[in-house]
Amino acid sequence: MTFGSWVCLVAPLAGFLAITLAGTRITRSQAGWISTGSVFVGFAGAVVAFLDAWGRDAEQRVELTTAWTWLKAGEFQVGLELLIDPLSLVMMLVVTGVGGLIILYSNGYMAGDDEERRYFAYMSFFVFSMLLLVQGGNLLLLLVGWGLVGLASYLLIGFHHERPSAVAAAKKAFVINAIGDAIMALGFFLAIAHVGSLDFGAVFGAAESGELSDTVVTLLALGLLGGAVAKSAQIPFHTWLPDAMEGPTPVSALIHAATMVTAGVYLICRTHLVFEAAPDVQHIAAILGLATLLAAGVIALVQWDIKRVIAYSTMSQIGYMFVGAGVGAYGFAMFHLVTHAFFKALLFLAAGIVIHHLQGEQDMRRMGGLRTSMPFTHLTFLVGTLALVGIPPLAGFWSKDAILSSALDQGGALGWILFVGGLLGALLTGMYSLRLYFAVFHGAEYAGRHEGVEAPHVEEHGEGPRSMTVPVGVLAAGSAVAGLLQIPGVWHPFENWLEHTVEPLVHASVGEEWLTSALAVSLGVLGSLLAWRAFTAGRELVPEGAIRRTLEHKLWFDEIYDAAFARPAQAAAVGLRDRFETPVVQGGLDEVAEGTLRGASATSAVQSGLLRTYALAITISVAVLALIFLVVR
């Protein structure tokens, strides 16, 4: 198990280093193949580790392997250790599997770009960082991986660095992630102070056993939650994700759909013992998830850019995962993570084929009727959309409803609010996803239903190269069948796989599960029908007016943050510069320099060159010395 895991971790790193060090000695497509190969080798390693673990009993599936002691400060030690257990194996398989498919797709999508090598190097680097995050055996290594994926995200969002909007989006993502990182680091400082170690065992043991006071545990949990919320783009740290769509489409698929943004969910599941010791914080996580779920759902109703709709959809679905983790249904949250990785990556990649085919067009209003000219993409996109809405037997149905039934089982006011909110979210999901689907694939060719929009140019050769269509096909197949890993009442291998590692707090009964499913599916279908009706009538789901304007401004979050944080910070910076730095600091230095110069020129006046002055000086000195000798003697 450990060998496979080390191979899994090191292969993408080797790929990254190889591409970086080879530089221009390899061709651009060779860089692509190196990157793809390295990640698939990592996938093979993960599969080997998985098969090994599968053959063992549940209790023996945990292994902690240390490379060497990395950091030592007095009593505090941190080792370069990996923790391989069912939870990390799930993530490893998802990251390398879906990641490998997306990088394979990138070979076709990014072909012809001048800086392809840089792109593939960054992609391999990202996969390595994400693996470090999920395999990290202590909180510090997790934090290292956490920071590195943030870096990779920044580098890849700003990949088209000649575009100012892309650079700005990259900065925004990084800054908001840094806020989350800082909050998490503060939590870690508390852990070091009170527990003396950052090893999972030590921290979780201390949290569980009641050794730490309530305040400390709550603060630690809040720190972890802060980091998770920023990385997973939940309210209030969500504003970076829609802008992150400035990056190339495969980047959006990999980082901002399948893997990085789900790191927050993984974190909560991994540190669930801390959250269980601070149940209030866990409930806050669920509530934030619910808020994001609904907010993102309604905002998606008025977006025109394909990628933004899918981005808000991602935000919404991660909200579901937070709800799951918040009520203690860790297994189901992870299950939704896996199925979501499949169908969200599928949606992004299929959208990428459409964008590629239309030579860069991303506005829904300039598309339409593509189901005849792009049948394969149409089918796969439809599969992804239906999986997202949660239509049986596709993947999303099984996972989303599992979370909702867990919320129902939770009971109490919180449980009911989450349940009803989640169902409302299912309705919204139906509405915005089908709106997108119809606008792109149905209606007149390049409908341009709104005036003054002309038809875009079209490429003439097929839907796309095989490197792009094969991964999309594989992901579509995955979206179709992956859900069948969890059929309530019949078999649940996924739940069993994770049960020992992350024991869930709630166990929904079979009746609850089927009831929830019935409600969720009917609402999803209702939403789809509403979208269909609006589409055929040629109108928008949200009519013009104050509500629409608020949604178009994304609930004014950007404006509020700008007024509350960005402008005051800039004003403070300018004020400090004008009132402190320039006069005091710079002025002080200037004064010192000038003083030295003045002293020097005054002193140099002594060297007049006049012989008699020097003679006088000697005479006076001798006289003084003689006097001193006489007095002292």
Next chain:
Amino acid sequence: MSGPGVPWYLAISAILFSIGVAGVLLRRSPLIVLLSLEIMLNSANLAFVGFSRLFGEMDGQVFALAVMAVAASEVCVGLGLIVAMARRNLALDVDLFTELRG
């Protein structure tokens, strides 16, 4: 021994020394400065001989001879400098030679 006591010779030496110092500091012609320097050296010689007489040792007188030798060589160099200045038609004024430049 008869005659004025040794302190008187030392007093003369001191007075001569002060006159020499005043001359070095106050006169502008390099020739007169050299002259004053000679006066100072001679006053030192007088002091040496006076002390030699006081302690009955010959060391003072021997050293006075050495001082005379040094004075002589120093005058050679000094007068050489002054002659060189006069040959270039430079004004013989110490105040004008403030820079170490050819």
